[in-house]
Amino acid sequence: MMNERVHVKVPLTAKKGEVIRVMTKLNHPMESGWRRRLNGEIVPKDLIGEFSCQLDGKEVFKAVFDSGAAGNPYLSFFVRVDQGGRFRFVWSGQNGEHYYKEASIEVS
Amino acid sequence: MNRRQLLKVCGVWAASGFPVTGLIGPAQAGPRDAKKRLAELTGGVKPQKGRINITLPKVTDQGRFVPIRVSVESPMSESDYVKAIHIVAERNPTPEVASFYLGPANGKAQISTRIRLLKTQVVVVAAEMSDGSVYLGKGRSKITGGAGGCG
Numbered sequence: 001m002m003n004e005r006v007h008v009k010v011p012l013t014a015k016k017g018e019v020i021r022v023m024t025k026l027n028h029p030m031e032s033g034w035r036r037r038l039n040g041e042i043v044p045k046d047l048i049g050e051f052s053c054q055l056d057g058k059e060v061f062k063a064v065f066d067s068g069a070a071g072n073p074y075l076s077f078f079v080r081v082d083q084g085g086r087f088r089f090v091w092s093g094q095n096g097e098h099y100y101k102e103a104s105i106e107v108s
Numbered sequence: 109m110n111r112r113q114l115l116k117v118c119g120v121w122a123a124s125g126f127p128v129t130g131l132i133g134p135a136q137a138g139p140r141d142a143k144k145r146l147a148e149l150t151g152g153v154k155p156q157k158g159r160i161n162i163t164l165p166k167v168t169d170q171g172r173f174v175p176i177r178v179s180v181e182s183p184m185s186e187s188d189y190v191k192a193i194h195i196v197a198e199r200n201p202t203p204e205v206a207s208f209y210l211g212p213a214n215g216k217a218q219i220s221t222r223i224r225l226l227k228t229q230v231v232v233v234a235a236e237m238s239d240g241s242v243y244l245g246k247g248r249s250k251i252t253g254g255a256g257g258c259g
Contacts, residue, residue, distance in 0.1 A: 019214075019215035019216050032201075032224065033202075034200075034201045034202070034226075055213070058213075060211065060213040060214065061208070061209070061210060061211075061214060062208070062209040063206060063207070063208045063209070063219075063221075064206060064207045064208075064209075065206045066202070066204035066205060066206060067200070067201070067202050067204060067205075067224070068195070068196075068197050068200055068202070068203070068204055068205030068206065068223050068224050068225075069205060069206045069221065069222070069223060069224065070172060070173045070174070070221075070222035070223055070224050071172070071173075072222075073221070073222070074220075074221060074222050075219065075220070075221050076219065076220040076221075077208070077210075077214065077218070077219045077220075078214050078215055078216040078218060079213060079214055079215065080184075080213055080214065080215030080216075
């Protein structure tokens with residue numbers, strides 16, 4: 001679903017056992033449920049609740065976002081790679097929407 | 109009153125809520141709510157100090173996007189690793205910010221993200237270790253946004 005909203009940066013190659021940095025960003029307003037419209041009604045919450053990173057089907061990192069996370073959630077973290085594989089990134093929204101992207105890495 | 113003093117007074121007045129009132133829906137949470145929320149997240153284990161490094165800007169005028177980097181001193185081996193990192197903001201309308209779940213596959217317990225801080229406040233970070241202990245760290249950021257240029 002609309003993959004152009006998703007930005008992922010993973011190095012193309014790495015050495016065996018190297019700890020690599022993964023950077024991700026999703027374009028999403030992340031409405032906090034704190035704001036009011038001019039007529040006084042509260043703007044309803046619209047958040048990306050969960051982010052998960054899988055390496056060859058095994059979950060290596062998970063994040064749970066709440067109102068205090070900024071819009072367009074950016075996230076960077078580290079992963080140790082022992083063999084080449086395929087990263088899969090999944091963002092799950094509160095309203096049941098999903099965004100995903102894949103990236104592969106070669107390990108020498 | 110010279111010009112410098114006038115500017116100061118103007119800043120205090122502008123920062124004291126006039127641009128913010130009416131925009132925020134629910135009542136403000138306090139440090140007590142943040143503490144309660146952290147206890148819920150970590151299962152009520154008594155936290156210890158240390159092992160957490162937090163990088164926050166000292167002063168920023170963009171409370172909507174405050175970059176934060178949290179790193180926890182840990183070997184991240186199979187037997188000793190960081191299980192989870194929780195971030196809580198003390199003076200936002202609701203204290204929850206985000207939680208991150210890590211494992212030995214990460215190799216390094218460090219994350220960077222961006223958070224919302226509606227006003228100058230303390231950000232509390234708790235790290236859950238694989239042996240069940242909990243460490244606590246604090247960072248502080250001054251938010252000058254909405255001060256009308258003189259804050």
